[in-house]
Amino acid sequence: MLNVQDIRKDFPILNRKVNGKPLIYFDNAATSQTPQQVIDVIVSYYSNYNANIHRGVHSLSQEATDAYEKARITIQKHFNAKEAHEIIYTSGTTHGINLVANGFSSLLKKGDEIIVSALEHHSNIVPWQMLCERTGAILKVIPMNEDGELILADFDALLNEATKLVFVNHISNALGTINPIEYIIDRAHSVGAAVLVDGAQSCPHLKPDVQALDVDFYVCSAHKICGPTGVGMLYGKEEWLEKLPPYQGGGEMIAEVSFEKTTYAGLPHKFEAGTPNICGGIAFAAALDYMNAIGFENIAAYENELLSYATEQLLQIDDLKIYGTSEEKTSVISFNVGTIHPYDIGTILDKMGVAVRTGHHCAQPIMDFFKIPGTIRASFMFYNTKAEIDAFVVALKKAIMMLS
Known part of the structure; x- marks a missing residue:
């Protein structure tokens, strides 16, 4: 109690x-x-070991790097991801969705079909519309009923061998409806489609197990889980993350750079260009610790x-x-x-x-x-x-x- x-x-x-x-x-x-417990972690970071990560040999950089990567492991364990490198730090749910949508630009072709639900937040609609404009893919919608529930028979009818991606929120931000994502994931996989679940509204109220769900991508934001704004998580199965190209270019996401050719770093750094929200990542993990203690x-x-x-x-x-x-x-x-x-x-x-x-x-x-x-x-x-x-x-x- x-x-x-x-x-x-x-x-x-x-x-x-x-x-x-x-x-x-x-x-x-x-x-x-x-x-206050999370606020104290934020204050401690800026008071005691504020430094850039992964690059410095000095003590502050090493302390910050250790704390940031330890936080990634905390997030991995919370969501039960198989590997820590399947957890990609983002600026939030919207960033995670756009990262995946951008990556699929090179994997879809004209006539491929993608499915969203009628219950989605704009951030889980607009990126896919943009993806369709870039690729010629066709966007289809799972309709809803008067109770604010998805009509699963219509979803089943939409699925076919042309379906490549399905996107649905775990919980509707507008209505509070908890969607039957286990069913949706299972049916989508039966036709070979990948599934992204928007977990922005679910993560404050329940504890998703991404391996048990067998979901391909899962996204959320820390600021809805007692954490700070400007940081979030994209979980992706390793095989999918390896297929997707980098979302942004810059420092940290590279292995070697020359003017003739650049090779990219492995996971998770391939998707984490530039200096990240270091304090945010550390505080994200602290917020999960706080909620798990309750x-x-x-x-x-x-x-x-x-x-x-x-x-x-x-x-x-x-x-x-x-x-x-x-x-x-x-x-x-x-x-x-x-x-x-x-x-x-x-x-x-x-x-x-x-x-x-x-x-x-x-x-x-x-x-x-x-x-x-x-x-x-x-x-x-x-x-x-x-x-x-x-x-x-x-x-x-x-x-x-x-x-x-």
Whole structure:
């Protein structure tokens, strides 16, 4: 069981006020907050051993290199990758997706087919559209139903021997739907297609095992897992990473350079050109350590409790409609109230200290499906409480009354 009050003491920002009110932070699907333990790791890096890595013979460089590569092993173990060099540091989920999309430019041909789902974030749509423009490949879409679930029979019908790649998020950022990625991976592999899973929204709530999933590529961002912004991870099976060309050229990703020819470094450095976010990588591992100490089973159980409680309280409000009602769902609630614009409600909630996200959540096709301009999204983490949900509901009712 979680001791939430003790956990909240680890997060300095939760003590602050916004517009004179205690902060209620329900925008965790956009970015999570950072515990003091991770902040201390960041401060320690810049205070004690800030140096460039892999190149220096001096002590600071060696210390920084050791910490950075030790962090890679921590990330490898967390996701159960077979090899540490299958973990590529990125600037975040979007970077990881673009790296793979760029690599497949040389592997696809006109008439090849790639599949995305109707539940995707723009970052898992636009790079593949760009890939199709470059290669002549054809983009197909797994449709969704009114509950915010993918229609798997239609996915099965889309698959054929021309299918080369399938891209799907593990959890929808806009609706909270947990997608059946095990089924999707298995079916895609049955026709020889590779699969990339966008894990940006899943990694804060569960612990993916990339070997058990047999996924080809898995991407995520540290800032949604209690870590810093500007760093993330691409996991790729070694055989796929060897096939893909480098994404960027520069220092560190080379073996030898002459004006006649350059040879590239092996994995993972082939994809890590230039000076990386060294502190970010180290802090990413510290954030995973922090969450593992709490326990992902404990986190999931408590967040499900918050989701059930918040759903029950919100549905008591007249004219409130929740979008995304899948049985398999994480702690995200997207909703609207009557004809009130979500932006207006979000603005008033902020005046009362409540941080929610409003808009299309970089998932405009989902909003188009429901024929709405956007939603109000409340997203919870393990440091949130039922008391905060109660205060949120009171504030929401006030906002509705002011706007009615």
